Structures are given as structure tokens and as C-alpha cells.
Amino acid sequence: EVQLVESGGGLVQPGGSLRLSCAASGFAFSSYAMHWVRQAPGKGLEYISAISSSGGSTYYADSVKGRFTISRDNSKNTLYLQMGSLRAEDMAVYYCARRAGSGYPYDYWGQGTLVTVSS
Amino acid sequence: EIVMTQSPATLSVSPGERATLSCRASQSVSSNLAWYQQKPGQAPRLLIYGASTRATGIPARFSGSGSGTEFTLTISSLQSEDFAVYYCQQYNNWPPTFGPGTKVDIK
Numbered sequence: 001e002v003q004l005v006e007s008g009g010g011l012v013q014p015g016g017s018l019r020l021s022c023a024a025s026g027f028a029f030s031s032y033a034m035h036w037v038r039q040a041p042g043k044g045l046e047y048i049s050a051i052s053s054s055g056g057s058t059y060y061a062d063s064v065k066g067r068f069t070i071s072r073d074n075s076k077n078t079l080y081l082q083m084g085s086l087r088a089e090d091m092a093v094y095y096c097a098r099r100a101g102s103g104y105p106y107d108y109w110g111q112g113t114l115v116t117v118s119s
Numbered sequence: 120e121i122v123m124t125q126s127p128a129t130l131s132v133s134p135g136e137r138a139t140l141s142c143r144a145s146q147s148v149s150s151n152l153a154w155y156q157q158k159p160g161q162a163p164r165l166l167i168y169g170a171s172t173r174a175t176g177i178p179a180r181f182s183g184s185g186s187g188t189e190f191t192l193t194i195s196s197l198q199s200e201d202f203a204v205y206y207c208q209q210y211n212n213w214p215p216t217f218g219p220g221t222k223v224d225i226k
Contacts (some may be wrong), residue, residue, distance in 0.1 A: 035215075044217055046217070047153075047215050047217075095163075103210070104168070105153035106209065107165050109162040109163055
């Protein structure tokens with residue numbers, strides 16, 4: 001069974017940092033691109049970052065470029081999102097999602113982890 | 120960036136009735152269009168991909184159609200578990216983008 005389990009969310013002050021993790025199981029993690037998608041409270045879904053299966057290519061939405069870093073450890077089947085210079089508008093549920101390739105949708109999602117940015 | 124729009128924002132439907140949801144892309148996305156269902160407190164779930172292919176385990180009452188810029192999700196006979204928010208997403212162009220969602224609630 002494919003499982004994606006996020007962790008690392010919590011309360012952080014504006015300007016602070018946080019690292020999210022997404023532990024994958026039930027599939028060949030190293031064969032899939034992985035994405036982070038977020039959802040602000042009561043709002044829609046927003047792609048924010050992606051990483052290729054090998055980790056050699058990374059992509060960012062303009063809203064997080066220069067502040068967030070995506071990475072992965074294929075030996076640990078884990079995806080990461082290092083978040084810095086956090087702003088109130090970064091407050092959201094962060095989901096990791098699996099994608100087979102550029103011509104495929106997100107077929108599995110984690111349950112999400114909530115990041116609250118507040119002083 | 121391709122902008123996705125969805126209509127209506129809210130659709131009130133009685134159980135057993137048919138629901139038709141629309142999604143439009145600001146430019147052609149071919150058939151690289153997916154629909155997701157999201158219930159409160161849950162992650163999105165893939166329903167339809169390739170505009171019309173049901174994902175694994177999705178009931179036949181869900182169907183998708185369209186190509187290019189105009190797409191439709193139809194739920195033939197709404198069940199109680201179908202009341203949720205539905206998002207369309209294009210994955211033809213980078214970055215992948217979502218519509219704002221259609222909430223299907225009980226009439």
C-alpha cells in the first residue's frame with residue numbers, strides 16, 4: 001500500500017524556519033518525482049515545489065523561490081522541505097504528493113502537516 | 120502560467136440527482152486534466168486523469184469529458200459521500216495549476 005506521511009509542521013514566528021519531512025512507503029520511491037502542494041486555511045491548492053526522482057532537478061513556485069529548499073534522501077525514502085524566512089502567507093497545510101512524470105497527475109497524497117506562522 | 124477556472128463555485132444538489140461541474144483552462148492543456156475530490160480535514164483524492172480516465176477504485180458514477188480548454192466532471196447520481204469540494208488541475212504545462220474548486224453541498 002502506498003503511504004506518504006508528512007511531519008514537522010507546527011507553530012513558528014514570522015521570519016523563522018521549519019523543516020518538513022515526508023516518509024514514503026509501499027512503492028519504489030526513487031522512481032518517482034515528488035512535489036509539495038499547500039493549502040491555506042479555507043483556500044485552494046497551490047503547487048510550491050518539485051524534485052526529480054534522482055534529486056538532480058528542483059523546481060519552485062515564485063512565491064517560495066529563494067526561501068524554501070526541496071530535497072530527498074532516496075536511501076531513507078524521505079522527502080524534505082526546508083522552509084525559511086517564513087511569512088504569515090505561508091501558513092497552510094503542506095502536502096507531499098507523488099507524480100510519475102510530467103504527463104501524469106498527483107496520484108497519491110500524504111495527509112498533510114499544518115504550518116502556523118504567528119508571533 | 121495557465122489559469123484554471125471552475126464553475127459554479129457552489130452547487131447544491133439533492134442525493135440521487137446528477138451534478139455537472141465545469142473547468143476551463145486559459146489555454147489548451149490537451150487532455151492533461153485531472154479532477155480531485157477533497158473532504159473536510161482530508162487530503163485531495165485523485166478521481167479522474169487524462170480528462171476522462173477514472174483512477175483506481177473510483178466508482179463509475181464519476182465521469183469526465185473534454186479536451187483543450189473546456190472540461191466537465193459529471194456525477195451521475197450523488198451519494199452522501201460525494202458531498203465535497205472538487206478541484207480540476209492541469210498538468211500539461213509547468214507549473215501544474217489548480218482551479219479554485221467547486222463545493223458540492225446538500226440541497
